Amino acid sequence: MVSKQITMNGLWHQNPALVQLLGLCPLLAVSNTITNSLVLGFVTLIVLTASNLIISLIRPWLDDTTRLPAQIMVIASFVTLSDLALQTWFFEIHQIIGLFIALIVTNCTVLGRAESFASRNPVLNSILDGFMMGLGFMLVIVLMGTLREALGQGTLFQQIHLIIGGSADDWVIHLPNSQFLLLVLPPGAFICFGCLIALKNWTEQIGEKKREANQKKSPQNSLSQI
């Protein structure tokens, strides 16, 4: 039950990007292609999960004065580790988005989950929370990357060969006649993100209205639920 709640919170109800509006700097800056979004989203996911795990583990040894410095130290270490790993195995992609990998330290989602969840909850739940929050963030950034690349540049999977090998021609899909320059530029990121938030709120409103309508139709049912 708890795990289901954590999952839904990370992916939907408390989605770090769409609801909490955290980590917007990388979300807006890196979401210009699917490849960049995938890598940044994945590294954020790893860092979130790993730091939640460690912070939940060391929770009993820390008090209020030392909790924050300890959390930041753990997070910064994991970010640096993944930065080095990326340079070792995916050097060219690191040349493109390396700056934003180091900046994951400052992604409020990571410290936010460490402070508000991992430092108060048992290890397994914390791992799940980190993973689901990371996944929620990754889904949003990849969705943004897909939209902006498809509509802005008229391609899909540009430079994906940098992460999965092969040559560029094997993967890149060219879409006919769709080059909407605005979406490639920074303002396009804001507009695209705004539309996603609106879409999310809209679906929630529809769901709520349906629930209300159901309750009106069958008052007995809702009573028995309470």
Added chain:
Amino acid sequence: MSGVIFRLTALAFICALALGLMHLKTKPCILANKKAYALKQLQSVIPDRSVEFIAIGDAVFEIREEQVLIGYLKEITTEAGYNGEIKLWLAVSLDNKVMGARVTQHNETPGLGDDLDIAVSDWILSFNDQKLETIRWAVKKDKGDFDQFTGATITPRAVVAVIEKALSANVNKDVGREVKNGI
């Protein structure tokens, strides 16, 4: 209090240890990657020939094909771009002919000015095999022979100008003199 300090120090020690180990483990690989990447960038300027690059100065290379000197590769920079600096590698043969040019760094507007990037368009290839006398070194709008981009004239103008400047300064002689003077 001292217990708290001890715990934080211990944690910092563990973190430092992990980072140190990772650094030691990955360092050779990262260095090799850096070298390979730099070489790949150089080779992309002259993709069709198998050549060697020998560094003879800061961002200046001799281009040798089967040990024979055939030209020089040099990094040139212009500030005249629409959004600041544009950096490019320029390969020039001994008879002062462009062997190839590649933009390596620019901040031009995506979709308008970024046609100078080989990943976006073939424009930069129009410099290949040109000499100072074989073509009018200006964009068409300025009565030259180089295409400008739709909606962006400043960017190609800057690139044409900086390559012409490099050629007229005779890159090769410059390089030779620099090397003799030990600069």
